[in-house]
Amino acid sequence: MDCPLCRAEGEQLLEADDRLRVIEVLEPRLPGYRRIIWQQHRRELTELNEAERIHWFTKVAQQEDALRALWACDKINHASFGNVVPHLHWHVMPRWRTDPWWPSPVWGSKQPSTRMAVTQSAQGQFLLGPNEKSSNPAPSMSLQIDEWLSLKEACAAIRQKVFVEEQNVAAEEEWDELDWACRHLLIANTDEPMATGRLLSLGDGRARIGRMAVLREFRGHGLGRMVLQGLIAEARRLGFSEIVLHAQTHALGFYARSGFAAQGPEFDECRIPHREMVLRLETG
Ligand SMILES: [Zn+2]
Known part of the structure:
Protein backbone atom coordinates (compact mmCIF):
# COMPACT_ATOMS: atom_id res chain seq x y z
CA MET A 1 0.00 0.00 0.00
CA ASP A 2 1.09 3.57 -0.64
CA CYS A 3 1.56 4.85 2.87
CA PRO A 4 2.66 8.46 3.58
CA LEU A 5 4.13 7.51 6.98
CA CYS A 6 6.22 4.69 5.49
CA ARG A 7 7.60 7.12 2.90
CA ALA A 8 8.53 9.58 5.68
CA GLU A 9 8.72 12.51 3.28
CA GLY A 10 8.89 16.12 4.40
CA GLU A 11 9.84 15.17 7.95
CA GLN A 12 12.39 16.80 10.25
CA LEU A 13 13.88 13.60 11.67
CA LEU A 14 15.30 13.96 15.20
CA GLU A 15 16.21 10.33 15.92
CA ALA A 16 15.31 6.82 14.81
CA ASP A 17 15.93 3.16 15.55
CA ASP A 18 14.57 0.02 13.87
CA ARG A 19 11.31 0.24 15.84
CA LEU A 20 10.36 3.90 16.00
CA ARG A 21 11.33 7.40 14.93
CA VAL A 22 10.92 10.87 16.43
CA ILE A 23 10.20 13.81 14.16
CA GLU A 24 9.78 17.54 14.68
CA VAL A 25 6.44 18.58 13.22
CA LEU A 26 6.99 21.59 10.99
CA GLU A 27 4.01 23.61 12.24
CA PRO A 28 5.10 27.14 13.25
CA ARG A 29 1.95 27.76 15.29
CA LEU A 30 3.02 24.95 17.67
CA PRO A 31 6.68 25.53 18.64
CA GLY A 32 8.45 22.37 19.77
CA TYR A 33 5.75 19.99 18.53
CA ARG A 34 7.11 16.43 18.08
CA ARG A 35 5.65 13.15 16.90
CA ILE A 36 6.78 9.63 17.73
CA ILE A 37 5.93 7.12 15.00
CA TRP A 38 6.12 3.31 15.06
CA GLN A 39 8.04 2.24 11.95
CA GLN A 40 6.04 -0.90 11.16
CA HIS A 41 2.31 -1.07 10.62
CA ARG A 42 0.63 -1.21 14.03
CA ARG A 43 -2.77 0.37 14.47
CA GLU A 44 -3.03 0.31 18.25
CA LEU A 45 -0.84 0.09 21.35
CA THR A 46 -2.32 -3.33 22.09
CA GLU A 47 -0.66 -4.65 18.91
CA LEU A 48 2.77 -4.06 20.50
CA ASN A 49 4.26 -6.79 22.66
CA GLU A 50 5.37 -5.98 26.18
CA ALA A 51 9.00 -5.18 25.31
CA GLU A 52 7.82 -2.93 22.47
CA ARG A 53 5.42 -1.11 24.79
CA ILE A 54 8.24 -0.42 27.26
CA HIS A 55 10.44 0.84 24.44
CA TRP A 56 7.59 3.06 23.19
CA PHE A 57 6.77 4.69 26.53
CA THR A 58 10.42 5.10 27.46
CA LYS A 59 10.82 7.09 24.25
CA VAL A 60 7.66 9.15 24.92
CA ALA A 61 8.98 10.08 28.38
CA GLN A 62 12.42 10.92 26.94
CA GLN A 63 10.76 13.35 24.53
CA GLU A 64 8.95 15.02 27.41
CA ASP A 65 12.27 15.45 29.24
CA ALA A 66 13.94 16.75 26.07
CA LEU A 67 11.22 19.35 25.49
CA ARG A 68 11.39 20.54 29.11
CA ALA A 69 15.15 20.96 28.77
CA LEU A 70 14.69 23.01 25.58
CA TRP A 71 11.71 25.17 26.53
CA ALA A 72 10.67 26.89 29.77
CA CYS A 73 7.08 25.78 29.27
CA ASP A 74 4.18 25.23 31.68
CA LYS A 75 2.99 21.80 30.55
CA ILE A 76 3.70 19.03 28.06
CA ASN A 77 0.59 17.79 26.22
CA HIS A 78 0.38 14.22 24.94
CA ALA A 79 -2.17 12.90 22.50
CA SER A 80 -2.80 9.83 20.40
CA PHE A 81 -5.64 10.07 17.90
CA GLY A 82 -7.34 7.61 15.61
CA ASN A 83 -5.06 6.71 12.73
CA VAL A 84 -5.99 6.99 9.08
CA VAL A 85 -2.79 5.11 8.25
CA PRO A 86 -1.90 2.07 10.38
CA HIS A 87 1.07 3.65 12.17
CA LEU A 88 0.79 4.03 15.87
CA HIS A 89 1.92 7.60 16.62
CA TRP A 90 2.00 9.88 19.61
CA HIS A 91 1.98 13.69 19.70
CA VAL A 92 4.11 15.52 22.28
CA MET A 93 3.99 19.32 22.51
CA PRO A 94 5.07 22.02 24.95
CA ARG A 95 2.38 24.39 26.18
CA TRP A 96 2.65 27.88 27.65
CA ARG A 97 0.22 29.83 29.82
CA THR A 98 0.58 32.59 27.20
CA ASP A 99 -0.12 30.40 24.15
CA PRO A 100 -3.28 30.99 22.07
CA TRP A 101 -5.33 28.13 23.58
CA TRP A 102 -4.24 27.99 27.24
CA PRO A 103 -5.74 26.40 29.33
CA SER A 104 -7.70 24.52 26.62
CA PRO A 105 -6.18 21.84 24.37
CA VAL A 106 -4.85 23.15 21.05
CA TRP A 107 -8.05 22.10 19.27
CA GLY A 108 -10.14 23.90 21.92
CA SER A 109 -11.27 27.49 22.42
CA LYS A 110 -8.79 30.34 22.32
CA GLN A 111 -7.92 32.90 24.97
CA PRO A 112 -10.07 36.05 24.98
CA SER A 113 -8.73 39.04 23.07
ZN1 LIG B 1 3.09 2.83 6.51
Whole structure:
Protein backbone atom coordinates (compact mmCIF):
# COMPACT_ATOMS: atom_id res chain seq x y z
CA MET A 1 0.00 0.00 0.00
CA ASP A 2 1.09 3.57 -0.64
CA CYS A 3 1.56 4.85 2.87
CA PRO A 4 2.66 8.46 3.58
CA LEU A 5 4.13 7.51 6.98
CA CYS A 6 6.22 4.69 5.49
CA ARG A 7 7.60 7.12 2.90
CA ALA A 8 8.53 9.58 5.68
CA GLU A 9 8.72 12.51 3.28
CA GLY A 10 8.89 16.12 4.40
CA GLU A 11 9.84 15.17 7.95
CA GLN A 12 12.39 16.80 10.25
CA LEU A 13 13.88 13.60 11.67
CA LEU A 14 15.30 13.96 15.20
CA GLU A 15 16.21 10.33 15.92
CA ALA A 16 15.31 6.82 14.81
CA ASP A 17 15.93 3.16 15.55
CA ASP A 18 14.57 0.02 13.87
CA ARG A 19 11.31 0.24 15.84
CA LEU A 20 10.36 3.90 16.00
CA ARG A 21 11.33 7.40 14.93
CA VAL A 22 10.92 10.87 16.43
CA ILE A 23 10.20 13.81 14.16
CA GLU A 24 9.78 17.54 14.68
CA VAL A 25 6.44 18.58 13.22
CA LEU A 26 6.99 21.59 10.99
CA GLU A 27 4.01 23.61 12.24
CA PRO A 28 5.10 27.14 13.25
CA ARG A 29 1.95 27.76 15.29
CA LEU A 30 3.02 24.95 17.67
CA PRO A 31 6.68 25.53 18.64
CA GLY A 32 8.45 22.37 19.77
CA TYR A 33 5.75 19.99 18.53
CA ARG A 34 7.11 16.43 18.08
CA ARG A 35 5.65 13.15 16.90
CA ILE A 36 6.78 9.63 17.73
CA ILE A 37 5.93 7.12 15.00
CA TRP A 38 6.12 3.31 15.06
CA GLN A 39 8.04 2.24 11.95
CA GLN A 40 6.04 -0.90 11.16
CA HIS A 41 2.31 -1.07 10.62
CA ARG A 42 0.63 -1.21 14.03
CA ARG A 43 -2.77 0.37 14.47
CA GLU A 44 -3.03 0.31 18.25
CA LEU A 45 -0.84 0.09 21.35
CA THR A 46 -2.32 -3.33 22.09
CA GLU A 47 -0.66 -4.65 18.91
CA LEU A 48 2.77 -4.06 20.50
CA ASN A 49 4.26 -6.79 22.66
CA GLU A 50 5.37 -5.98 26.18
CA ALA A 51 9.00 -5.18 25.31
CA GLU A 52 7.82 -2.93 22.47
CA ARG A 53 5.42 -1.11 24.79
CA ILE A 54 8.24 -0.42 27.26
CA HIS A 55 10.44 0.84 24.44
CA TRP A 56 7.59 3.06 23.19
CA PHE A 57 6.77 4.69 26.53
CA THR A 58 10.42 5.10 27.46
CA LYS A 59 10.82 7.09 24.25
CA VAL A 60 7.66 9.15 24.92
CA ALA A 61 8.98 10.08 28.38
CA GLN A 62 12.42 10.92 26.94
CA GLN A 63 10.76 13.35 24.53
CA GLU A 64 8.95 15.02 27.41
CA ASP A 65 12.27 15.45 29.24
CA ALA A 66 13.94 16.75 26.07
CA LEU A 67 11.22 19.35 25.49
CA ARG A 68 11.39 20.54 29.11
CA ALA A 69 15.15 20.96 28.77
CA LEU A 70 14.69 23.01 25.58
CA TRP A 71 11.71 25.17 26.53
CA ALA A 72 10.67 26.89 29.77
CA CYS A 73 7.08 25.78 29.27
CA ASP A 74 4.18 25.23 31.68
CA LYS A 75 2.99 21.80 30.55
CA ILE A 76 3.70 19.03 28.06
CA ASN A 77 0.59 17.79 26.22
CA HIS A 78 0.38 14.22 24.94
CA ALA A 79 -2.17 12.90 22.50
CA SER A 80 -2.80 9.83 20.40
CA PHE A 81 -5.64 10.07 17.90
CA GLY A 82 -7.34 7.61 15.61
CA ASN A 83 -5.06 6.71 12.73
CA VAL A 84 -5.99 6.99 9.08
CA VAL A 85 -2.79 5.11 8.25
CA PRO A 86 -1.90 2.07 10.38
CA HIS A 87 1.07 3.65 12.17
CA LEU A 88 0.79 4.03 15.87
CA HIS A 89 1.92 7.60 16.62
CA TRP A 90 2.00 9.88 19.61
CA HIS A 91 1.98 13.69 19.70
CA VAL A 92 4.11 15.52 22.28
CA MET A 93 3.99 19.32 22.51
CA PRO A 94 5.07 22.02 24.95
CA ARG A 95 2.38 24.39 26.18
CA TRP A 96 2.65 27.88 27.65
CA ARG A 97 0.22 29.83 29.82
CA THR A 98 0.58 32.59 27.20
CA ASP A 99 -0.12 30.40 24.15
CA PRO A 100 -3.28 30.99 22.07
CA TRP A 101 -5.33 28.13 23.58
CA TRP A 102 -4.24 27.99 27.24
CA PRO A 103 -5.74 26.40 29.33
CA SER A 104 -7.70 24.52 26.62
CA PRO A 105 -6.18 21.84 24.37
CA VAL A 106 -4.85 23.15 21.05
CA TRP A 107 -8.05 22.10 19.27
CA GLY A 108 -10.14 23.90 21.92
CA SER A 109 -11.27 27.49 22.42
CA LYS A 110 -8.79 30.34 22.32
CA GLN A 111 -7.92 32.90 24.97
CA PRO A 112 -10.07 36.05 24.98
CA SER A 113 -8.73 39.04 23.07
CA THR A 114 -8.74 42.55 24.50
CA ARG A 115 -9.54 45.76 22.61
CA MET A 116 -9.69 49.21 24.20
CA ALA A 117 -9.98 52.69 22.71
CA VAL A 118 -6.99 55.02 22.88
CA THR A 119 -7.36 58.79 22.65
CA GLN A 120 -5.01 61.77 22.63
CA SER A 121 -5.33 64.74 24.99
CA ALA A 122 -5.07 68.36 23.86
CA GLN A 123 -1.48 68.28 25.18
CA GLY A 124 -0.71 65.30 22.92
CA GLN A 125 -0.59 62.65 25.67
CA PHE A 126 -2.04 59.25 24.68
CA LEU A 127 -4.74 58.04 27.10
CA LEU A 128 -6.51 54.72 27.53
CA GLY A 129 -10.31 54.82 27.19
CA PRO A 130 -12.79 56.78 25.07
CA ASN A 131 -12.62 60.58 25.03
CA GLU A 132 -16.11 61.80 25.99
CA LYS A 133 -15.40 65.32 24.76
CA SER A 134 -14.36 64.14 21.32
CA SER A 135 -16.57 65.24 18.43
CA ASN A 136 -15.76 61.96 16.65
CA PRO A 137 -16.92 59.15 18.96
CA ALA A 138 -15.75 56.32 16.66
CA PRO A 139 -12.32 55.38 18.06
CA SER A 140 -9.75 54.87 15.33
CA MET A 141 -6.90 54.37 17.81
CA SER A 142 -6.94 51.23 19.92
CA LEU A 143 -4.94 48.92 22.16
CA GLN A 144 -5.33 45.21 21.42
CA ILE A 145 -3.99 42.12 23.19
CA ASP A 146 -4.18 38.92 21.19
CA GLU A 147 -2.24 35.99 19.73
CA TRP A 148 0.56 36.34 17.13
CA LEU A 149 -1.65 35.03 14.31
CA SER A 150 -3.95 38.06 14.69
CA LEU A 151 -1.37 40.82 15.22
CA LYS A 152 1.82 39.62 13.57
CA GLU A 153 1.90 41.91 10.50
CA ALA A 154 1.53 45.10 12.54
CA CYS A 155 3.75 44.02 15.46
CA ALA A 156 6.46 42.73 13.11
CA ALA A 157 6.46 46.02 11.16
CA ILE A 158 7.17 47.97 14.38
CA ARG A 159 9.89 45.58 15.58
CA GLN A 160 11.55 45.52 12.18
CA LYS A 161 11.85 49.34 12.21
CA VAL A 162 12.84 49.78 15.86
CA PHE A 163 15.05 46.77 16.60
CA VAL A 164 16.42 45.62 13.25
CA GLU A 165 16.76 48.97 11.44
CA GLU A 166 17.19 51.52 14.25
CA GLN A 167 19.07 49.44 16.87
CA ASN A 168 20.82 47.05 14.44
CA VAL A 169 19.61 43.88 16.17
CA ALA A 170 20.34 40.91 13.88
CA ALA A 171 17.19 39.60 12.21
CA GLU A 172 17.92 36.05 13.43
CA GLU A 173 18.02 37.34 17.03
CA GLU A 174 14.84 39.39 16.64
CA TRP A 175 12.59 36.69 15.16
CA ASP A 176 12.03 33.50 17.13
CA GLU A 177 9.39 30.78 17.18
CA LEU A 178 8.33 31.88 20.66
CA ASP A 179 6.19 34.67 19.17
CA TRP A 180 3.64 31.88 18.62
CA ALA A 181 3.65 31.11 22.38
CA CYS A 182 3.22 34.75 23.48
CA ARG A 183 0.41 37.20 24.16
CA HIS A 184 1.03 40.29 22.03
CA LEU A 185 0.00 43.88 22.59
CA LEU A 186 -0.50 46.29 19.70
CA ILE A 187 -1.41 49.98 19.75
CA ALA A 188 -2.48 51.16 16.29
CA ASN A 189 -4.32 53.98 14.60
CA THR A 190 -6.66 52.22 12.14
CA ASP A 191 -4.07 50.30 10.08
CA GLU A 192 -1.06 52.35 11.17
CA PRO A 193 0.96 50.46 13.82
CA MET A 194 2.42 52.57 16.66
CA ALA A 195 3.65 50.44 19.60
CA THR A 196 3.97 46.81 20.65
CA GLY A 197 5.28 44.34 23.25
CA ARG A 198 4.89 40.68 24.17
CA LEU A 199 4.34 38.52 27.26
CA LEU A 200 5.86 35.01 27.44
CA SER A 201 5.39 32.42 30.17
CA LEU A 202 8.66 31.07 31.61
CA GLY A 203 6.85 28.37 33.62
CA ASP A 204 6.41 28.22 37.42
CA GLY A 205 4.21 31.34 37.47
CA ARG A 206 6.88 33.60 35.96
CA ALA A 207 6.44 35.62 32.80
CA ARG A 208 8.77 37.72 30.68
CA ILE A 209 7.86 41.02 29.05
CA GLY A 210 9.92 41.64 25.93
CA ARG A 211 10.11 43.13 22.44
CA MET A 212 8.66 46.45 23.69
CA ALA A 213 8.90 49.09 21.00
CA VAL A 214 7.30 52.44 20.10
CA LEU A 215 7.81 53.82 16.60
CA ARG A 216 10.04 56.90 16.69
CA GLU A 217 7.35 59.36 15.52
CA PHE A 218 5.03 58.41 18.41
CA ARG A 219 7.56 58.52 21.29
CA GLY A 220 7.38 60.81 24.30
CA HIS A 221 3.58 60.79 24.73
CA GLY A 222 2.95 57.87 27.07
CA LEU A 223 2.66 54.92 24.66
CA GLY A 224 5.57 52.97 26.19
CA ARG A 225 3.98 53.17 29.62
CA MET A 226 0.64 52.10 28.10
CA VAL A 227 2.28 49.01 26.54
CA LEU A 228 3.95 48.11 29.85
CA GLN A 229 0.77 48.61 31.91
CA GLY A 230 -1.27 46.61 29.38
CA LEU A 231 1.12 43.65 29.54
CA ILE A 232 1.20 43.79 33.36
CA ALA A 233 -2.62 43.68 33.36
CA GLU A 234 -2.54 40.69 30.98
CA ALA A 235 -0.03 38.92 33.28
CA ARG A 236 -2.42 39.50 36.21
CA ARG A 237 -5.34 38.11 34.19
CA LEU A 238 -3.31 34.96 33.49
CA GLY A 239 -2.42 34.55 37.17
CA PHE A 240 1.34 35.07 37.00
CA SER A 241 3.09 35.82 40.31
CA GLU A 242 6.19 37.46 38.87
CA ILE A 243 7.24 39.34 35.73
CA VAL A 244 10.84 39.69 34.64
CA LEU A 245 12.30 41.72 31.80
CA HIS A 246 15.65 42.69 30.35
CA ALA A 247 15.77 46.48 30.43
CA GLN A 248 18.19 48.49 28.35
CA THR A 249 20.15 50.32 31.07
CA HIS A 250 19.08 53.78 29.90
CA ALA A 251 15.43 52.73 30.53
CA LEU A 252 15.76 51.47 34.13
CA GLY A 253 13.88 54.51 35.48
CA PHE A 254 11.00 53.96 33.05
CA TYR A 255 10.40 50.41 34.38
CA ALA A 256 11.06 51.42 38.01
CA ARG A 257 8.14 53.87 37.78
CA SER A 258 5.87 50.84 37.17
CA GLY A 259 7.29 48.99 40.18
CA PHE A 260 10.09 46.93 38.60
CA ALA A 261 13.30 46.52 40.63
CA ALA A 262 16.70 45.89 39.04
CA GLN A 263 18.57 42.75 40.13
CA GLY A 264 21.92 41.27 39.22
CA PRO A 265 24.76 42.73 37.18
CA GLU A 266 24.69 44.56 33.87
CA PHE A 267 24.99 42.25 30.85
CA ASP A 268 25.17 42.47 27.08
CA GLU A 269 22.25 41.43 24.89
CA CYS A 270 22.26 42.08 21.13
CA ARG A 271 25.34 44.29 21.83
CA ILE A 272 23.23 46.61 24.03
CA PRO A 273 23.83 46.85 27.84
CA HIS A 274 20.89 45.48 29.86
CA ARG A 275 19.89 44.65 33.42
CA GLU A 276 17.27 42.19 34.60
CA MET A 277 14.30 43.74 36.41
CA VAL A 278 11.53 42.02 38.34
CA LEU A 279 7.97 42.88 39.43
CA ARG A 280 6.19 40.62 41.93
CA LEU A 281 2.40 40.50 41.53
CA GLU A 282 -0.07 39.92 44.33
CA THR A 283 -1.88 36.62 43.81
CA GLY A 284 -4.80 34.88 45.46
ZN1 LIG B 1 3.09 2.83 6.51
